[in-house]
Amino acid sequence: MFSKKGILITGGSRGIGRALALLFAKDGARVSICGRNKETLLSVKEEALALGASQVYTEAIDLRDVSDVKKYYKNTVSHIGSIDILINNAGFNSRKAYLWEYGEEEFDDMFAVNVRAGFILTKLAFLDMKKRKEGHIVNILSTACHFNNERMSIYTATKKAFQGLTDVFRKEARPYNIRVTGVYPGGTDTKFRKEARPLYMRPESVAKTIYNALSVPPDVVVHDITFRPMVETNF
Ligand SMILES: NC(=O)c1ccc[n+]([C@@H]2O[C@H](COP(=O)([O-])OP(=O)(O)OC[C@H]3O[C@@H](n4cnc5c(N)ncnc54)[C@H](OP(=O)(O)O)[C@@H]3O)[C@@H](O)[C@H]2O)c1
Numbered sequence: 001m002f003s004k005k006g007i008l009i010t011g012g013s014r015g016i017g018r019a020l021a022l023l024f025a026k027d028g029a030r031v032s033i034c035g036r037n038k039e040t041l042l043s044v045k046e047e048a049l050a051l052g053a054s055q056v057y058t059e060a061i062d063l064r065d066v067s068d069v070k071k072y073y074k075n076t077v078s079h080i081g082s083i084d085i086l087i088n089n090a091g092f093n094s095r096k097a098y099l100w101e102y103g104e105e106e107f108d109d110m111f112a113v114n115v116r117a118g119f120i121l122t123k124l125a126f127l128d129m130k131k132r133k134e135g136h137i138v139n140i141l142s143t144a145c146h147f148n149n150e151r152m153s154i155y156t157a158t159k160k161a162f163q164g165l166t167d168v169f170r171k172e173a174r175p176y177n178i179r180v181t182g183v184y185p186g187g188t189d190t191k192f193r194k195e196a197r198p199l200y201m202r203p204e205s206v207a208k209t210i211y212n213a214l215s216v217p218p219d220v221v222v223h224d225i226t227f228r229p230m231v232e233t234n235f
Pocket residue numbers: 010011012013014015016017034035036037040061062063064089090091092113140141142143184185186187188189190191192193203
C-alpha cells in the first residue's frame with residue numbers, strides 16, 4: 001500500500017511512532033524518524049530495513065529547537081526524497097500537576113514539542129506537497145482534548161492548540177488536494193508514562209488503527225479518528 005512512499009514520523013524511536021515506522025517499513029516505504037537518542041533511532045532503523053523499508057533516514061534532534069526541526073526536514077528530503085505523508089507524532093507530558101505547580105519552562109517545552117515543531121514541519125511539508133498537489137498530514141492529538149482531566153492542564157492545552165491548528169489547516173489545505181487527519185488515541189501502554197498500563201492499547205494496535213485510516217481510497221478524507229482501550233470506553 002505504501003511502497004516507496006516517503007513518510008516522515010516525529011518521535012519514531014519508541015512507542016506509537018516506532019510502531020508506525022515499522023508498519024510502513026513492511027510495505028517498503030521510505031521512512032524518516034527522529035528523536036533525541038541516536039542509538040535507539042539506529043536500532044529502529046535496523047529493524048525497519050530488515051522488515052523491508054526501501055530507505056530509512058534517522059536524525060537525533062531536539063524538537064524544542066526550531067533550527068533542529070528545520071534542518072531535520074531539509075536533511076530528510078535530501079536523504080530519502082519527497083515526503084508524501086507527514087506524521088506529527090512526538091509529544092510529551094512533563095508530569096501530572098496542578099496548574100499552579102507548573103513552571104514556565106515546562107510550559108514552553110511542552111508547547112515547543114507538542115505544537116510548534118508540528119507547525120513548522122506542517123508548513124515545510126505543505127509547501128512541497130502543494131507543488132505536487134497531493135499529500136497527507138497526520139497530527140497525533142489525544143482523547144485528552146475531550147476529557148479536561150485535572151492535573152493535565154498544560155498537556156491538554158497543547159493538544160487542544162494543535163487540534164485547532166489541524167482543523168483550520170484542513171480547510172486551508174483543501175484547494176491543494178492535501179488531506180489532513182487528526183488522530184485522538186486513548187490510553188496507550190508506552191513510555192509516555194513511567195508506570196506500565198497493561199490494560200491500555202498496545203502501541204502496535206494504535207499504529208495499525210492509524211495505518212488503516214490512512215489506507216482509505218484517494219477520494220476519502222478521514223477528518224479525525226477517536227479510539228480507546230476498553231477500560232476507557234465509559235468516558
Ligand atoms: N501513550 C498515550 O497514552 C497517549 C495517548 C494519547 C496520545 N498520545 C500521543 O501520542 C504521541 C506518541 O506518544 P507515545 O505514547 O508513543 O510516547 P513515547 O513512547 O514517550 O514516545 C515519544 C517519542 O517522542 C520523542 N520525543 C519526545 N520529546 C522529544 C524532543 N524534545 N525531541 C525529539 N523527540 C522527542 C521520543 O524520543 P526521545 O525521548 O528519544 O527524544 C519518542 O520517540 C504523543 O504525541 C502523545 O501525546 C499518547
